[in-house]
Amino acid sequence: MKAKYLLPLLAVVSFTSSAMTLTSKDIQEGSRMADTYTYNGFGCSGDNQSPQLSWSGAPEGTKSFAITAYDPDAPTGSGWWHWMAIDIPASQQSLKRGESPKIPGATELHNDYGVKGFGGVCPPKGDGMHRYQFTVWALPMAKLDLPKGASNALVGFMLNSKALDKATLTATYVNE
Structure with a gap:
């Protein structure tokens, strides 16, 4: 009887593999x-520079890219967005x-x-290691249609719902 319920569950599970890759000369997985x-x-003092990033393997139909940097470990209940760059021309493969x-x-x-562009890492002192997820998104449109503000x-929702593919590189930081 248990096998009867297992088959429908297996039918809805699908596996996809990303052909895209994201690498950096500045940060490593x-x-x-x-x-x-x-x-x-x-409370942090750094150079606040965005890292070098390169990507390849975008699927056919890619018309633009987006780059995000996100800290899921920020003590906010909703993470912390460090970077949102959209409408990067499809001809560009690196920053x-x-x-x-x-x-x-x-x-x-x-x-x-609250500022435009990259905002560097800065976890609260003593909060332990934080992960920083740098993601490149391949999009089927030249401009992501977003309401003002x-x-x-x-x-993030729009990127997840529209992306043809994505690749992520996760680096870490501890503020001691």
């Missing part, structure tokens, strides 16, 4: 980020270190610090 990428404010907030052709939105949560 699972490794601590340098102070170069630390925010300068909120230089410190290129934010002037990415050619892109729109950079307000991060959770859209929240970062709404942008």
